[in-house]
Every structure is written in C-alpha cells, then in structure tokens.
Amino acid sequence: MYAFNYHRPATARQAAGLLSKKEDAKLLAGGHTLLPTMKQRLASPAHLVDLAGCADLKGITRKGRTIVIGAMTTHAEVAASAEVREAIPGLAWLASHIGDPHVRHRGTIGGSVANNDPAADYPAACLALGATIVTNTRKIEADAFFTGLYETALEEGEIITRIVFPLASRAAYAKFRNPASRYALVGVFVAKRGPEVRVAVTGAGEGGVFRWAEGEAALRNRFAPKSLDGLKASADGINSDMHADAEYRAHLIGVMAKEAVARATGK
Ligand SMILES: Cc1cc2nc3c(=O)[nH]c(=O)nc-3n(C[C@H](O)[C@H](O)[C@H](O)COP(=O)(O)OP(=O)(O)OC[C@H]3O[C@@H](n4cnc5c(N)ncnc54)[C@H](O)[C@@H]3O)c2cc1C
Structure with missing residues (x-):
C-alpha cells in the first residue's frame, strides 16, 4: 500500500466538508x-475519508410505508433486521x-450502490422497488x-446518506451466483405494487442493471410464475465473458425471474 492521509469524521456533514477541502479525496x-x-x-487517492465513525449514516427504520436504510449499514445488518424481514423479506x-x-x-449498502458493480445485488432491489437514493x-x-x-x-463530493425503499405488496429476489x-451471474428482483410490476436484472446487462420490459408486461396481466412460461429475454446487449455467454445469461433471466415470482407469491 502507498502513503495517503486518513480522516475519520464523526458526521456526514464533516465528511462532506473534508471532501470539498481536500484535493483528490475519496x-x-x-x-x-x-x-x-x-x-x-x-486508484490512488491522496486522502481517504472513512465514514465508519458517522453514526448518522447507520441504522434501519420503518417510516410509514417505507424502510429507510442508512448508507453505512452493513449487508449483515440488513439481513438480520427484524424490520426489513417483516416489511420486505x-x-x-x-x-x-x-x-x-x-x-x-x-460491505455496506451505500458502498455497493455507489460502486454500481454490474453484478452487484442491491442495484436490482433499488430499481425494482423504486427506491430513492438520498x-x-x-x-x-x-x-x-x-x-x-x-x-x-x-456528483463529485456527493455522499449517499440513506436509501428509502417503498414497501411492495409482493417482492422477491433470485440469483444464479458465480460460485467463486x-x-x-444473473440476478432478478421482482416487485408488485398495486397494478405496477417491476422486474430488474443485474449481472447480465452490458450497461449494468436494467428493467426487463417484456417480463414486466407478462406479469402485469397476472403476477404468477406461469405468466413467464415460454418467455425468453433477448441476448442483445447482454454480457458475454468467460463465465457465461450472452445466450446463457439471457436464458437465466427468464429462469431467475420465474423463481423470484414463485418466491414472492409462495407458489
Ligand atoms: C469477495 C467479495 C465478494 C463479493 N460478493 C458480492 C456479492 O455477491 N454481491 C454483491 O452485491 N456484492 C458483492 N461484493 C461487494 C461488497 O458487497 C461491497 O458492497 C462492495 O465492495 C462495496 O461496498 P463497501 O462498503 O465495501 O464500499 P467501499 O469499497 O468502501 O467503497 C466503494 C465505492 O463507493 C464509494 N462510496 C462508499 N460509500 C459511499 C457513500 N455513502 N456515498 C458515496 N460514495 C460512497 C467509495 O468512495 C468507493 O468509490 C463482494 C465483494 C468481495 C470482496
């Protein structure tokens, strides 16, 4: 590791102040x-601004028909949260x-969402549930x-403070994971709220996470695994790499979507 300056602010406001004052800070x-x-x-930033001491960026609360998750909340905390398990299992x-x-x-939800790795899981949940990134x-x-x-x-110097997830009447995720x-490899999050259905796909798109319009249309008629029978995603714009080619990933989109709907509906 090379030399850099380490900062540990106590609040998001202090962190924002450091980002604006220090050149080449991350x-x-x-x-x-x-x-x-x-x-x-x-990457070789001259300054690291560690958010670990910012208590205002941590925690999970239920506010009305939403779940609000602080950016520095770890994946383990989200997984174990009674509020999340009850509201958006x-x-x-x-x-x-x-x-x-x-x-x-x-790992934190804020770091994951800010990084927007094309194979990360949270972007699919954010897109399908219609989350707001604050x-x-x-x-x-x-x-x-x-x-x-x-x-x-x-934008440069902008800090995610929390993510607001509106509740859905039905929602679930399924992923075919890279075993290493x-x-x-492909992950699909499905959500239904009133007449609206959203299907978000991660791991597959050349441009990162995206909504699968054909899947949404099919599920809008009837939100059931059977509605996806015979429906195959197009391989256009789908990633090919050493792990899976575009055709295989496109096939997995339908399979994972069906599994997610089955989970969401208990069928
Ligand atoms: C072995 C391994 C396996 C993994 N498997 C998976 C997996 O199966 N699924 C999955 O989704 N992820 C996976 N991850 C990713 C992991 O879950 C983390 O979410 C991810 O590394 C980023 O989160 P972090 O908190 O570590 O962020 P960092 O590494 O600390 O930061 C990532 C980027 O986000 C920026 N950033 C961080 N917080 C904020 C904020 N609040 N506001 C603005 N910018 C911010 C940083 O400056 C940096 O550019 C894996 C990682 C590893 C190492």
Missing part, C-alpha cells in the same frame, strides 16, 4: 471494493446472499441513479 465505507482497487494501484434475503460472512459484515444534497430516484457500468448520477465470488 470516501471509504466497508473498503471491500476500494481497498483492493488501491492495492492494485487502480426479499430485501433481507438478498442481503443474506451477498458474498460470504466477511463481505457481509464489512444524498447530502438531494434525492435521486433509482431509475435515474444507475447510469452505466460502475457509473451513477452521483458469489456475485450475480
């Missing part, structure tokens, strides 16, 4: 992406299937937040 959350990147010299299930115990106890300066709808591979609508990393 936020550190769980460090599960940033530290390996630094070790490989793919599919979200708790998703968190409990991220990586391994070490990753779940260090930063120190504004609120961004999930539809506008994920803009490409590792790209988000976040446990990232999603």
Whole structure:
C-alpha cells in the first residue's frame, strides 16, 4: 500500500466538508471494493475519508410505508433486521446472499450502490422497488441513479446518506451466483405494487442493471410464475465473458425471474 492521509469524521456533514477541502479525496465505507482497487494501484487517492465513525449514516427504520436504510449499514445488518424481514423479506434475503460472512459484515449498502458493480445485488432491489437514493444534497430516484457500468448520477463530493425503499405488496429476489465470488451471474428482483410490476436484472446487462420490459408486461396481466412460461429475454446487449455467454445469461433471466415470482407469491 502507498502513503495517503486518513480522516475519520464523526458526521456526514464533516465528511462532506473534508471532501470539498481536500484535493483528490475519496470516501471509504466497508473498503471491500476500494481497498483492493488501491492495492492494485487502480486508484490512488491522496486522502481517504472513512465514514465508519458517522453514526448518522447507520441504522434501519420503518417510516410509514417505507424502510429507510442508512448508507453505512452493513449487508449483515440488513439481513438480520427484524424490520426489513417483516416489511420486505426479499430485501433481507438478498442481503443474506451477498458474498460470504466477511463481505457481509464489512460491505455496506451505500458502498455497493455507489460502486454500481454490474453484478452487484442491491442495484436490482433499488430499481425494482423504486427506491430513492438520498444524498447530502438531494434525492435521486433509482431509475435515474444507475447510469452505466460502475457509473451513477452521483456528483463529485456527493455522499449517499440513506436509501428509502417503498414497501411492495409482493417482492422477491433470485440469483444464479458465480460460485467463486458469489456475485450475480444473473440476478432478478421482482416487485408488485398495486397494478405496477417491476422486474430488474443485474449481472447480465452490458450497461449494468436494467428493467426487463417484456417480463414486466407478462406479469402485469397476472403476477404468477406461469405468466413467464415460454418467455425468453433477448441476448442483445447482454454480457458475454468467460463465465457465461450472452445466450446463457439471457436464458437465466427468464429462469431467475420465474423463481423470484414463485418466491414472492409462495407458489
Ligand atoms: C469477495 C467479495 C465478494 C463479493 N460478493 C458480492 C456479492 O455477491 N454481491 C454483491 O452485491 N456484492 C458483492 N461484493 C461487494 C461488497 O458487497 C461491497 O458492497 C462492495 O465492495 C462495496 O461496498 P463497501 O462498503 O465495501 O464500499 P467501499 O469499497 O468502501 O467503497 C466503494 C465505492 O463507493 C464509494 N462510496 C462508499 N460509500 C459511499 C457513500 N455513502 N456515498 C458515496 N460514495 C460512497 C467509495 O468512495 C468507493 O468509490 C463482494 C465483494 C468481495 C470482496
């Protein structure tokens, strides 16, 4: 590791102040992406602003028909939360299937969403549930937040403070995971709220997480696994790599969507 300056603010406001004053500063959350990147010299910030001491960025609360999760809340905390398990069990299930115990106890929801890895799980939940990503300066709808591979609508120096998930009448996630990393080869989160159905796919898209319009249309008629019978996602714009080609991933989108709907409906 090379030399850098380490800062440990006590609030998100202090963190924002440091980011604006220090040139070439980067936020550190769980460090599960940033530290390996630094070790490989793919990033070399002069200042690290560690959010671990910011108590205002932690915790889970139920507010009316929403669940609000602080950016520095770990995956393990989301998985174990009684509020999340009761209100959006599919979200708790998703968190409990991220990586391994070490990753779940260090990795944070804010870090995951800010990083927008194309195979990460939370972006699919945010998009399907219609979450709002709240930063120190504004609120961004999930539809506008994920803009490409590792790209988000976040501006320089902007800090995610919390994520607001509206409840759905039915919601669940299914993923076919890479057995080595446990990232999603393909993951599908489905959510139904009133007449609205949203199906979000991670792990597959060349541009990162996306909504599967054909799947949504089929499920709008009837929210049941059977509605997806014979429906296959197009392989256009789907990733091919050493783990799976585009055709295989496209096939998995239908399979995972069906499994997620089965979980959501208990069928
Ligand atoms: C072995 C391994 C397996 C994994 N498996 C999975 C998996 O199965 N599924 C999955 O979804 N993920 C997986 N991950 C990723 C992991 O879950 C973390 O979520 C991810 O590394 C980022 O979160 P972090 O808290 O570690 O963020 P960091 O690494 O600390 O930060 C990541 C990026 O986000 C920025 N950032 C952090 N917090 C904020 C904030 N509040 N506001 C704005 N920017 C911020 C940082 O500056 C940095 O650029 C895996 C990671 C590892 C190492």
